[in-house]
Amino acid sequence: MEHSAEELAAALREVDLAEVGLQEPLRAFGTLQELASAHPDDSAGRAALTVLSNVAGMMLKPDRWESPYIPAMQIGDRRTWLPEDLSEVHLGFLAASHAQLPPGALHAQVIDVLFVSAVDRGERYKLALESVNAWIEVGLPGELDREEEQGWRRAIEIALRYGFTAQVAELVDLAMEKIRLERPGSVWQIARALHDSGAGREYAAEVVERLMRVAEQVEDHHFQREILEQARRWAASGRDLAAVGEIDEQIGDLWWDEAKLRQPSSHFMARDCFGSAYNQYKRVERSRRSARTNKRIARLPRKIREEGELALGEMHAVESDPIDLTVLREQADEVLKQEDSLHAFASWFARVPLESVDQARTNAEQAMREHPIQHLFSRTTVAADGRTVQHSASAPGQGVIPGDVWSEMLRHWELKVSILAQGYIWPAWIELSTRFRLTLGDFARMVRSSAFVPPEQERHYVTALHNGYYGRLSESIFMLAPTVEACVRACLQRAGIETRNIRADDTEIEPGLSALMQLEGVDEALTPDLAWNIRALYCGPLGPNLRNRVAHGLLSESESNNGYVLFAWWLALRLAFVPFFNHTMEDAGEPHREHESAEESESGQTPPLDDSEE
Numbered sequence: 001m002e003h004s005a006e007e008l009a010a011a012l013r014e015v016d017l018a019e020v021g022l023q024e025p026l027r028a029f030g031t032l033q034e035l036a037s038a039h040p041d042d043s044a045g046r047a048a049l050t051v052l053s054n055v056a057g058m059m060l061k062p063d064r065w066e067s068p069y070i071p072a073m074q075i076g077d078r079r080t081w082l083p084e085d086l087s088e089v090h091l092g093f094l095a096a097s098h099a100q101l102p103p104g105a106l107h108a109q110v111i112d113v114l115f116v117s118a119v120d121r122g123e124r125y126k127l128a129l130e131s132v133n134a135w136i137e138v139g140l141p142g143e144l145d146r147e148e149e150q151g152w153r154r155a156i157e158i159a160l161r162y163g164f165t166a167q168v169a170e171l172v173d174l175a176m177e178k179i180r181l182e183r184p185g186s187v188w189q190i191a192r193a194l195h196d197s198g199a200g201r202e203y204a205a206e207v208v209e210r211l212m213r214v215a216e217q218v219e220d221h222h223f224q225r226e227i228l229e230q231a232r233r234w235a236a237s238g239r240d241l242a243a244v245g246e247i248d249e250q251i252g253d254l255w256w257d258e259a260k261l262r263q264p265s266s267h268f269m270a271r272d273c274f275g276s277a278y279n280q281y282k283r284v285e286r287s288r289r290s291a292r293t294n295k296r297i298a299r300l301p302r303k304i305r306e307e308g309e310l311a312l313g314e315m316h317a318v319e320s321d322p323i324d325l326t327v328l329r330e331q332a333d334e335v336l337k338q339e340d341s342l343h344a345f346a347s348w349f350a351r352v353p354l355e356s357v358d359q360a361r362t363n364a365e366q367a368m369r370e371h372p373i374q375h376l377f378s379r380t381t382v383a384a385d386g387r388t389v390q391h392s393a394s395a396p397g398q399g400v401i402p403g404d405v406w407s408e409m410l411r412h413w414e415l416k417v418s419i420l421a422q423g424y425i426w427p428a429w430i431e432l433s434t435r436f437r438l439t440l441g442d443f444a445r446m447v448r449s450s451a452f453v454p455p456e457q458e459r460h461y462v463t464a465l466h467n468g469y470y471g472r473l474s475e476s477i478f479m480l481a482p483t484v485e486a487c488v489r490a491c492l493q494r495a496g497i498e499t500r501n502i503r504a505d506d507t508e509i510e511p512g513l514s515a516l517m518q519l520e521g522v523d524e525a526l527t528p529d530l531a532w533n534i535r536a537l538y539c540g541p542l543g544p545n546l547r548n549r550v551a552h553g554l555l556s557e558s559e560s561n562n563g564y565v566l567f568a569w570w571l572a573l574r575l576a577f578v579p580f581f582n583h584t585m586e587d588a589g590e591p592h593r594e595h596e597s598a599e600e601s602e603s604g605q606t607p608p609l610d611d612s613e614e
Helices: 005-013 025-037 044-056 088-100 105-117 121-138 146-162 165-181 184-197 201-217 221-237 241-262 267-282 291-312 326-335 341-350 357-370 403-435 440-448 455-469 473-494 522-526 528-538 546-551 563-588 593-602
Strands: 058-060 069-071 380-382 388-391
Touching: 005 044, 005 088, 025 044, 025 058, 025 105, 044 058, 044 088, 044 105, 058 105, 058 146, 088 105, 105 121, 105 146, 121 146, 121 165, 146 165, 146 184, 165 184, 165 201, 184 201, 184 221, 201 221, 201 241, 221 241, 241 267, 241 291, 267 291, 326 341, 326 403, 341 403, 341 563, 357 403, 357 528, 403 528, 403 563, 440 455, 440 563, 455 473, 455 563, 473 522, 473 528, 473 546, 473 563, 522 528, 528 546, 528 563, 546 563
Parallel strands: none
Antiparallel strands: 058 069, 380 388
16 A cells, blocks of 8 residues: 555654664664564555655765665565665655654654755755764764764765855864764774865874874784774875874884794795885885894895795695596597697697687686685785785786786696696697607797787797797797897787877887786787787796796706797697698688687788788
């Protein structure tokens, strides 16, 4: 049965809401549901309490000005209400009834929801002022909790946007009273909220002093650093550079002390803490560094390396069930049934197409959904020499792919390539290089057919392929890594993509491969799948990172002959052989149905030529 706004308002006046007025909205949500259940199903009282409970169930997110409320609960396609779910009758009922609600957070939230839902400019202004005053009336009593902080943030956001100067001053006074009198947790919390609002800058020195005193009362190193970081933000806002330097040194000291505490139990943790101390000390301006800070900055690089090396001893191999490579080995055996080299190589590449970036993303997202616990905690990637090369919490994404998904894609790619190299590429490579003695001239004919390789890089590319074919993988990768970079650069330039960076002094530089692969239009110039495999193989810091590791001499002898290097050589050969094979078949007029999959899988892997180039 439908009820009018007047009927709902009249029914609500018959209900005692004193208990609800003392509760936060989310707690009032349950109380109002219980009160509603005590009324008959079709009664106006039940309908009125249900609407009010649905408003209480809207969770405030004050940092989202355009849509400040989110559902308190959502299960599948079902969720609690949002302001846009309220009908005209509901809004009329709330407008007529909010004045009779007892003062408190629910009263303020009802007015705020009316403000969010209002369309008329004059009505919005009136409700904005009522909403701010209602939040001010709620105040910041007792130990600060999440709802009180969110209400204060919402109020000052509205007051600042609408220019309610008197209300802004009242809200700042409320915050400063809390900062002066409360316990460490509340002081840090409201100081952060006040700083985020941009108001109260005239109190910067007082807030800094109070936060630094509060930090001395806290025993937990992590919370101490959080409080001091907030003090640093306030000092920077007040342009107190001396205080900023002092706080940076204190935070560095806390990291140093924690590293010392961690050393007996975990060199991994000690290494990370020493690294954080080093970065924090470096933030201090040189002219403001104490003698102790300068001494520690000089000592820390060595201590970080030492702890990183010791941390390797804490790593343990995790053994899983063996992986059956029978299918891959059978595929390799099928390749070797071909009698001539041309069709043997064609079959070698046709049976294993390059991994699709779309499929890689789908697999990664599926794994994250199936094993969510594994992705709740951050992961640290450590190089073979003990260096920490990446933390998952700060992992960058790639284009529209989020950082956590990109990291998972690379992890899966590494495992897949390792299995592919061991079970498929290696056995066929050994047999093919034994059976067919290819010369530099043979490889040169292949390379000349590939649009991926510019003429000025052909000799280097040919030499790298020849070395790898006969087992000299180390020599091959040290020539192949820079040559692939040059090939990518040439492809991008041919596609009209500017690759040079112009410095402030008007000089031009060519960026490295990792930077090139970040340029807009790379996926179109190389095709998305080839671009994905090049990024995974050559660009870091996750994955083999072959370009940087080769360029900076970080690749050990054993690593320069591993499965990733073999895959790099195989990929380079693929980019040369497939167009060569296709051209050969076309010139001979020979149907090559057996290798149609090779043509289809590689059709986009060499950049398309212009008409003039054809």
